[in-house]
Amino acid sequence: MTETLRTRLAVVGAGPAGLAAATTAARAGLSVVLVDAGEQPGGQYWRHRPSSTGRNEHRAYHDWRTFLRLASELDGLRDGGRVHYLPATQVWFLDPPSRPGQPHVLRLSPVHGDAATRPNPVEADALVLCPGGYDRQLPVPGWDLPGVMAAGGVQALLKGHGVAAGRRAIVAGTGPFLLPVATGLAAAGVEVVSICEAGAPSAWLRRPAGLVAAPSKLVEGAGYAAVLLRRRIRYRPRTAILRIHGRDAVEAVTITRVDRQGRPVAGTERRLTVDLVALGWGFTPSLELIIAAGAETRVDLDGSLVATVDDWQRSSRPGVYVAGEATGVGGARLAVLEGELAALTAADDAGLPSMPGRTKRLRRTIRRARAFARAMHLAHPVPPAWSAWLDDETTVCRCEEVTVGDIRQARDELGADDQRTVKLLARPGMGWCQGRVCGYATACLAAASRRVLDAADLRPLAARPLAAPVSLGDLADLAGGSA
Amino acid sequence: MADELERPITLSFDGGPIPAFVGDSVGAALARAGVRSWRTTRRTGRPRGLFCGIGICHDCLLTVDGSPNQRACLVPAVDGMELRSGTWAEHGGSGGSPPGLTQRVADD
Numbered sequence: 001m002t003e004t005l006r007t008r009l010a011v012v013g014a015g016p017a018g019l020a021a022a023t024t025a026a027r028a029g030l031s032v033v034l035v036d037a038g039e040q041p042g043g044q045y046w047r048h049r050p051s052s053t054g055r056n057e058h059r060a061y062h063d064w065r066t067f068l069r070l071a072s073e074l075d076g077l078r079d080g081g082r083v084h085y086l087p088a089t090q091v092w093f094l095d096p097p098s099r100p101g102q103p104h105v106l107r108l109s110p111v112h113g114d115a116a117t118r119p120n121p122v123e124a125d126a127l128v129l130c131p132g133g134y135d136r137q138l139p140v141p142g143w144d145l146p147g148v149m150a151a152g153g154v155q156a157l158l159k160g161h162g163v164a165a166g167r168r169a170i171v172a173g174t175g176p177f178l179l180p181v182a183t184g185l186a187a188a189g190v191e192v193v194s195i196c197e198a199g200a201p202s203a204w205l206r207r208p209a210g211l212v213a214a215p216s217k218l219v220e221g222a223g224y225a226a227v228l229l230r231r232r233i234r235y236r237p238r239t240a241i242l243r244i245h246g247r248d249a250v251e252a253v254t255i256t257r258v259d260r261q262g263r264p265v266a267g268t269e270r271r272l273t274v275d276l277v278a279l280g281w282g283f284t285p286s287l288e289l290i291i292a293a294g295a296e297t298r299v300d301l302d303g304s305l306v307a308t309v310d311d312w313q314r315s316s317r318p319g320v321y322v323a324g325e326a327t328g329v330g331g332a333r334l335a336v337l338e339g340e341l342a343a344l345t346a347a348d349d350a351g352l353p354s355m356p357g358r359t360k361r362l363r364r365t366i367r368r369a370r371a372f373a374r375a376m377h378l379a380h381p382v383p384p385a386w387s388a389w390l391d392d393e394t395t396v397c398r399c400e401e402v403t404v405g406d407i408r409q410a411r412d413e414l415g416a417d418d419q420r421t422v423k424l425l426a427r428p429g430m431g432w433c434q435g436r437v438c439g440y441a442t443a444c445l446a447a448a449s450r451r452v453l454d455a456a457d458l459r460p461l462a463a464r465p466l467a468a469p470v471s472l473g474d475l476a477d478l479a480g481g482s483a
Numbered sequence: 484m485a486d487e488l489e490r491p492i493t494l495s496f497d498g499g500p501i502p503a504f505v506g507d508s509v510g511a512a513l514a515r516a517g518v519r520s521w522r523t524t525r526r527t528g529r530p531r532g533l534f535c536g537i538g539i540c541h542d543c544l545l546t547v548d549g550s551p552n553q554r555a556c557l558v559p560a561v562d563g564m565e566l567r568s569g570t571w572a573e574h575g576g577s578g579g580s581p582p583g584l585t586q587r588v589a590d591d
Binding site for chain 1: 488489506507508510511514515519520524525526527529530531532533534535536537538539540541542544547550552553554556557558559
């Protein structure tokens with residue numbers, strides 16, 4: 001019989017939200033198990049070289065001091081036996097309680113190495129889910145060539161390992177995250193030939209309410225402007241990559257001006273030689289555990305499927321709280337606040353002394369940060385006409401090598417007009433990544449231009465009963481239950 | 484422990500040496516050495532290497548010390564580690580986890 005690790009609260013994810021949640025909950029008196037896929041705490045945002053925690057090299061990163069504080073609190077709470085921290089561990093299955101009073105069960109596997117050395121399952125009275133997210137991608141001809149990377153992947157190599165993934169780079173897509181990626185590359189000695197922003201940054205200025213609500217963000221934007229100038233990085237608004245060229249790796253890109261809808265403007269094409277392309281179209285929150293928990297979801301302003309939470313970070317399921325990007329993409333600062341609030345709510349719901357003053361202040365700050373996030377989403381939408389860049393040979397699903405032509409055929413000739421049917425007929429999203437990379441694009445292509453995406457389009461491709469690839473042995477154990 | 488981090492080590496990639504540091508991921512070490520791809524796709528034989536860089540996309544799979552289908556972006560580099568590139572058939576078909584089967588379960 002498998003031993004289980006019993007706890008009052010399990011926190012999944014040790015990024016900004018999860019670190020804040022785990023430390024706050026433990027200090028409030030709950031026993032905490034913290035499960036995280038990373039080798040070290042910090043998540044994607046506070047990814048750092050393992051040796052650099054005590055150094056100043058990350059001073060430029062925003063909120064680095066917040067990370068140092070949370071990481072040192074975590075150390076203390078671990079040493080005191082109040083947080084059981086499981087790094088390099090992923091949740092591959094979440095069993096919700098079969099009846100009230102039963103625990104949530106998290107089934108775990110190691111992120112790398114021998115799958116046979118399985119950590120014990122965790123049984124928790126309550127969950128704070130802080131799964132974070134990853135770059136949203138839109139396919140473009142040639143994006144499967146080596147040297148084309150998610151902007152977050154380029155950043156991860158830089159932050160985590162000090163490795164520049166190329167010598168001459170272009171950064172493209174939409175959203176404020178393109179800026180730190182470009183300036184980070186330039187600081188590492190990479191020639192950044194352009195940032196292609198499909199939106200228009202001046203759109204920020206048309207929504208001053210959101211900016212006024214978070215003045216430090218505005219200063220941040222101005223700071224980047226100075227760095228771009230100093231590093232001679234050309235910032236091209238309303239510009240997108242139309243094609244990526246190369247045989248066995250990236251050799252060049254063709255960029256084009258685009259109109260407000262994202263349609264290429266004829267005669268504005270220009271070819272640039274590069275060996276690294278960093279792509280990002282905002283972020284996709286990881287929703288599989290939220291869906292596995294049976295919690296309600298909604299479509300956010302940026303088109304992402306997110307968890308529905310109340311003003312205290314409670315999901316629609318009793319004992320399941322959600323914080324960070326999974327409640328709506330809003331950045332690290334907001335995630336920390338939400339993580340703390342989720343933990344205080346969980347402690348309160350568990351009958352521990354509540355902290356009404358602190359809770360009220362947190363909720364007020366969260367409301368302001370949300371207003372800023374909304375302004376960002378409105379300024380950096382996925383351009384509605386993005387599929388105009390594709391040809392029939394463009395790969396959409398990188399795992400199963402499903403092309404635009406395959407999807408269009410399923411849609412137009414076989415009558416599939418939703419993502420699920422397209423997936424059954426043409427197999428996009430059925431490979432290793434389970435549609436995490438191509439899911440959004442596939443849903444858009446399946447729906448064509450007939451309608452706006454709704455939760456019914458997005459939920460099937462975010463639902464993954466198995467949250468990570470597992471071995472048959474794991475499945476056999478699951479089938480055998482805990483007998 | 485801090486002294487140990489960033490100590491130079493050597494990995495082996497398809498028999499050739501790859502310099503690395505303690506604290507590197509396998510993917511970071513390969514990227515620093517200028518290796519851009521280490522497997523080919525099943526249907527069209529296209530080269531693949533790092534894409535998402537954070538464990539999501541599974542593009543960067545390779546064989547580590549005989550263990551197939553490891554994500555290069557997540558596996559920490561260890562001195563003397565043997566890395567092997569390959570085709571999908573090798574990775575999916577020889578021992579280890581059976582991707583096709585588990586995925587079908589996941590889809591149902």
